[in-house]
Amino acid sequence: MKNTGRLPSWLKRRIPASAAYNHTHHVIGGLGIETICTNANCPNQGQCWESGTATVLILGNICTRNCRFCAVGHGKPEPPDATEAARVAKMAKDMELKYLVITSVNRDDLEDGGAGQFRDVIKTCRGEIEDMRFELLVPDFKHCQDAALEILETAMPFVFGHNIETVPALYSTARPGADYRTSLELLRKAKAADNRAITKSSIMLGLGEKEEAVIQSLKDLREVGCDRLALGQYLRPTKQSLEVVEYVEPEKFDWWGQKAYELGFDWVMASPFTRSSYHAEQDSTR
Ligand code: SF4
Numbered sequence: 001m002k003n004t005g006r007l008p009s010w011l012k013r014r015i016p017a018s019a020a021y022n023h024t025h026h027v028i029g030g031l032g033i034e035t036i037c038t039n040a041n042c043p044n045q046g047q048c049w050e051s052g053t054a055t056v057l058i059l060g061n062i063c064t065r066n067c068r069f070c071a072v073g074h075g076k077p078e079p080p081d082a083t084e085a086a087r088v089a090k091m092a093k094d095m096e097l098k099y100l101v102i103t104s105v106n107r108d109d110l111e112d113g114g115a116g117q118f119r120d121v122i123k124t125c126r127g128e129i130e131d132m133r134f135e136l137l138v139p140d141f142k143h144c145q146d147a148a149l150e151i152l153e154t155a156m157p158f159v160f161g162h163n164i165e166t167v168p169a170l171y172s173t174a175r176p177g178a179d180y181r182t183s184l185e186l187l188r189k190a191k192a193a194d195n196r197a198i199t200k201s202s203i204m205l206g207l208g209e210k211e212e213a214v215i216q217s218l219k220d221l222r223e224v225g226c227d228r229l230a231l232g233q234y235l236r237p238t239k240q241s242l243e244v245v246e247y248v249e250p251e252k253f254d255w256w257g258q259k260a261y262e263l264g265f266d267w268v269m270a271s272p273f274t275r276s277s278y279h280a281e282q283d284s285t286r
Pocket residue numbers: 036037042043044045046048049053054055275276277278279
């Protein structure tokens with residue numbers, strides 16, 4: 001369905017005001033932790049926070065890039081915060097988490113792209129909750145992929161996520177600071193570096209991508225050994241962001257999910273509200 005300026009009925013959601021939602025809000029706010037849930041205006045915040053799930057955004061909320069689909073601010077970030085790992089660990093304990101998705105802004109200003117901070121957060125959390133499991137959604141580490149993977153290897157195991165976000169034809173408009181092949185290469189290298197790594201990527205639909213181009217991207221992801229896939233509807237997070245070109249119907253997402261399984265992904269989440277961290281803790285989606 002083409003974007004006519006009105007949100008389709010299947011994309012309307014309520015924000016709950018339950019005690020569980022307020023608890024998540026209170027813990028995160030009290031510890032001064034950033035989340036991608038709020039920074040990206042995620043439409044699932046009500047549902048996820050009510051069920052005690054949130055995705056932590058480390059290394060600040062100022063990004064060194066300016067992707068046109070993203071609501072996170074850009075500019076010159078602050079140096080990494082040495083207290084961050086302990087604050088995230090306290091949050092995990094207070095929320096009794098068993099699975100945590102951690103992401104960050106792009107930190108092209110840092111020699112290691114921020115990999116050391118990911119490692120420190122994981123290790124500190126494990127010090128508090130031994131059997132905790134992690135999923136990382138990392139930037140492309142374009143200037144330091146090998147060094148970053150070497151650092152992260154010391155914090156294995158975790159699901160290694162990196163989003164290609166869209167098809168290559170739309171990179172110059174949607175992800176001008178990134179390169180499609182560099183993103184694929186990171187996923188390939190992560191798999192090669194440690195075969196315990198389950199790799200994952202996500203694509204947003206509705207930015208004007210052609211169906212054949214999406215199929216080719218799914219094949220490209222499989223070609224670099226990507227195991228998991230999340231497909232969701234792009235929603236314009238701010239007035240400055242790219243317009244939605246198309247609202248993809250829920251039935252079409254079901255079709256995409258089936259297609260992804262046929263292409264060999266073993267974990268697939270495909271629905272209008274799917275985001276890379278949405279229900280990420282599920283071991284199986286079949
Ligand atoms: S889908 Fe991810 S980013 Fe969105 S609210 Fe849930 S945990 Fe946060």
